[in-house]
Amino acid sequence: MIEISDLSKINRMENVEVRAPDGVTLGIAKGEFIGIMGASGSGxxxxLHMLGLLDEPTNGKIVIEGTDVLALSDYEKTMFRLYKLGYVFQDYALVPDLTVMENVSLPxxxxxxxxEEQIQKDSDFVLxxxxxxxxxxHLPRELSGGQQQRVSIARAIVNKPDILFADEPCANLDTENSRMVLDLFHDINEEMKQTIVMVSHEDWHKEYFHRIVRLRDGKIASDGYNNHPHPAA
Ligand SMILES: Nc1ncnc2c1ncn2[C@@H]1O[C@H](COP(=O)(O)OP(=O)(O)OP(=O)(O)O)[C@@H](O)[C@H]1O
Ligand SMILES: [Mg+2]
Known part of the structure; x- marks a missing residue:
């Protein structure tokens, strides 16, 4: 469970002040596959970075499974990320000189x-x-973009995180590869009951999400459930 209260970030660019997100209050249930959508610049x-403890808000509160995460020390945040959270980025972010296996084992x-033996086993399992x-x-450059993104998903789940964050994971992929990646997230969510928070601005991705939150100018413009049953129901 993620509880977000009145979360805002103020960014100043020259003399312009941008607030995005701007006072977002939101609860995300355990096991939910939630899509964060909205125009470019909506926050x-x-x-996602604030929820993933990769960035700090200007104000607001984030409680993840009972822990007030913004009150943690830097070290505690690092441990929280390593034990509880997984990340998938738009550009895969694989280490180019490490093999697929080594990349996946890293976290x-x-x-x-x-x-080391157990890590080998766990990495083989996710591969x-x-x-x-x-x-x-193989090295990452010997794989297609879609394959590289699947490797980055394997790396994100090797520690069995409670929450998986993905920021436009299909942005650089064609439809076929996007479907493979989305199907993989779907299966992970079903099988491992992981909470998944995914950012997307592709309308057709909607069908994969249990719930869609749309941001507009940093604020929640809409929040609704899809045809899927609520996971907490
Ligand atoms: N480091 C920064 N310095 C200044 N402004 C920033 C910074 N990061 C983000 N912003 C501003 O904050 C707002 C929200 O940016 P954000 O990247 O969260 O949007 P987004 O919804 O992810 O957009 P996109 O769909 O293009 O990825 C934008 O107006 C952006 O210009
Ligand atoms: Mg973005």
Whole structure:
């Protein structure tokens, strides 16, 4: 469960002050697959980064599973990210000199709470899930964009995070690859009951989300459930 109260970020560019998000209050239930939509500049990325503890708001409160996350120290935030959160970015953000396997193992290695053998097993498991186990020893540049994004999803889920954040993960992909990535998120959400918060501005992605929150000028313009049953119901 994520509880967001009156969250705002003020950015100053020269003499112009932009507030986005601007007083956002929102609750996200455990297991929900939520889409954050809205025009360019409406504050989607800023909101996602604040929820993912990658950026700090100007004011407001974020409580994730009972923890007032903005009150945590930097070290505690790092640990919270490593144990509870997973990230998928638009540009994949894979390390170019590491193999697929090494990229996927990275967040597991950082945690230092599993043996190397266990990490190998866990990484193989997620590579199997994304259908790229046969590419485990390849470098990212030897894969297509869609395959690279699937590897970045494997890396995001290897630590079994409670919440997965994705900022326009299909922005650089064609429709077929976008569908593969969205289907993967759908399966992860169904099988692992992970909460997924995804930013998108592609209208056809709507069908994948349980719920859609639209931002306009930093504020919530609409918030509604799709045809899917509410996961908490
Ligand atoms: N580092 C920054 N410095 C100044 N202004 C910023 C900064 N980051 C974001 N902004 C401004 O905050 C507003 C929201 O930006 P944000 O990136 O969250 O929008 P977005 O909805 O993700 O847009 P897009 O669909 O283009 O990715 C924009 O007006 C943007 O110009
Ligand atoms: Mg953005």
């Amino acid at each position: 989607k990325t800023t909101l 597991a290695m950082l945690r230092k709470d599993r043996s 199997e899930k994304i259908g790229l186990i046969d590419r485990r020893d």
